[in-house]
Amino acid sequence: MSNNQVEQQIQHYLRALTEQLQGQDIALVQDALYDAENHFRCAFEEANSESNAIIDIISAYGTPEEIAKHYCDMELTVNWAIHGIHGIHGIHGIHANDKPSVHETSVFSIFNDMSAYKALIYAFIRLPLGIAYFAWTFIVGCCSLAASLFIVGLPVLVFYIKSMHYFSLLEGRLIENLLGIRMPRRPANTAFSIKQKILDPMLLKRNWSTSLYLSLQLPLALIYLLLIVLPAILAACLFLSPIFDPIIHAFYPALEIDINWYWLPVTTLVSTALLMLSLFFAKQLGKYNGKLAKAMLVGV
Amino acid sequence: MNEFNSNNAQERETLDALTKKFTKELSTGTSALVLLSILKNAKKPLYGYQIGRLLNTDKQGAIYPVLRNMEAKGLLNSQTQISQSGPPRKYFTISKLGEKVLAQWLQVWDQTQQLVNQAICGKTNGDSDVE
Numbered sequence: 001m002s003n004n005q006v007e008q009q010i011q012h013y014l015r016a017l018t019e020q021l022q023g024q025d026i027a028l029v030q031d032a033l034y035d036a037e038n039h040f041r042c043a044f045e046e047a048n049s050e051s052n053a054i055i056d057i058i059s060a061y062g063t064p065e066e067i068a069k070h071y072c073d074m075e076l077t078v079n080w081a082i083h084g085i086h087g088i089h090g091i092h093g094i095h096a097n098d099k100p101s102v103h104e105t106s107v108f109s110i111f112n113d114m115s116a117y118k119a120l121i122y123a124f125i126r127l128p129l130g131i132a133y134f135a136w137t138f139i140v141g142c143c144s145l146a147a148s149l150f151i152v153g154l155p156v157l158v159f160y161i162k163s164m165h166y167f168s169l170l171e172g173r174l175i176e177n178l179l180g181i182r183m184p185r186r187p188a189n190t191a192f193s194i195k196q197k198i199l200d201p202m203l204l205k206r207n208w209s210t211s212l213y214l215s216l217q218l219p220l221a222l223i224y225l226l227l228i229v230l231p232a233i234l235a236a237c238l239f240l241s242p243i244f245d246p247i248i249h250a251f252y253p254a255l256e257i258d259i260n261w262y263w264l265p266v267t268t269l270v271s272t273a274l275l276m277l278s279l280f281f282a283k284q285l286g287k288y289n290g291k292l293a294k295a296m297l298v299g300v
Numbered sequence: 301m302n303e304f305n306s307n308n309a310q311e312r313e314t315l316d317a318l319t320k321k322f323t324k325e326l327s328t329g330t331s332a333l334v335l336l337s338i339l340k341n342a343k344k345p346l347y348g349y350q351i352g353r354l355l356n357t358d359k360q361g362a363i364y365p366v367l368r369n370m371e372a373k374g375l376l377n378s379q380t381q382i383s384q385s386g387p388p389r390k391y392f393t394i395s396k397l398g399e400k401v402l403a404q405w406l407q408v409w410d411q412t413q414q415l416v417n418q419a420i421c422g423k424t425n426g427d428s429d430v431e
Contacts, residue, residue: 035348035364042349042389060352062359073328074365 130221
């Protein structure tokens with residue numbers, strides 16, 4: 001069996017596994033494919049690249065049908081354990097809080113919603129991350145793209161494109177942990193030959209869409225700042241004004257802004273409204289951000 | 301005669317299905333315990349393929365979602381290392397929490413094993429409990 005046939009066997013299995021996982025969360029499919037491909041290649045290497053070994057390796061892995069079932073079962077169990085949901089929503093990575101329960105129908109229920117606070121943390125880290133992503137995309141990406149016209153920038157461009165893979169993994173982890181949206185848990189890349197290491201990442205659409213996603217993060221971070229971060233900070237400042245107002249005035253007596261303690265009922269009401277608004281936007285924008293990430297970091 | 305054969309075939313089918321279900325439930329229930337034990341007894345970090353080979357199962361692929369799940373729960377630590385010729389390998393070791401969990405699971409396992417063995421050997425005939 002030639003190396004080409006070995007590759008065909010692996011690809012045939014991966015196609016069959018993809019078919020069996022049809023309709024499942026795209027992130028779960030990516031994880032399952034990564035695990036299978038990585039296993040086959042590790043096992044093949046262990047077998048001293050003995051071409052005929054690949055048939056035994058693939059059959060020992062389990063049929064695509066069985067393996068697909070294991071992934072779906074595990075995903076259901078994990079979702080049930082984490083979110084207390086069972087059924088198709090669990091598999092498709094939809095957040096447990098997408099469907100509000102009876103207790104969540106009140107406007108104030110958002111204050112008891114842990115996922116809204118996590119989304120708020122996500123919103124707070126958007127700006128520093130957005131600046132870092134933007135800098136990386138424009139300084140390294142654009143410069144190397146321009147320099148690659150003269151060949152010299154080509155190695156840097158390859159390095160930049162390969163880095164997209166790790167950025168998408170980092171962003172995926174943040175989204176899954178803070179927004180509760182299922183993202184791939186493994187890097188989706190295995191490269192061996194020079195061609196695979198250099199050419200394949202350049203031809204992979206996902207790397208380019210990741211680059212676009214990263215550069216979009218700064219403008220999106222500004223929206224997050226306006227709708228979520230600033231209202232949340234303002235809410236905290238107003239709520240704590242009876243404590244901080246005298247301290248600030250002790251240092252800066254000439255400061256014109258003065259919120260006296262008797263304004264506390266008003267500031268409490270306003271800060272509650274602002275925090276509610278901030279949490280609401282954090283949750284809603286987080287959902288859209290998750291969909292965007294899934295489309296640009298995984299689905300291409 | 302035909303009816304007898306069809307009844308026999310139906311019974312065999314039911315037996316096969318029930319045995320398959322029991323085997324599956326048993327292996328699903330014990331897979332995390334087995335994986336933790338393998339990693340606890342291993343003297344060095346192991347990667348997926350090595351663990352699969354030690355398990356000697358006909359479905360090595362089934363271990364990966366379990367490994368990922370246990371890692372997410374903090375029972376395992378992992379480290380990815382670049383291999384010279386193959387793909388990068390993710391090496392797993394048991395975490396401190398994993399060791400504590402394993403110790404507790406082993407106690408539960410011992411109790412369950414005793415109970416099951418007693419029942420199988422007929423030592424618990426239930427005379428004292430069942431009228």
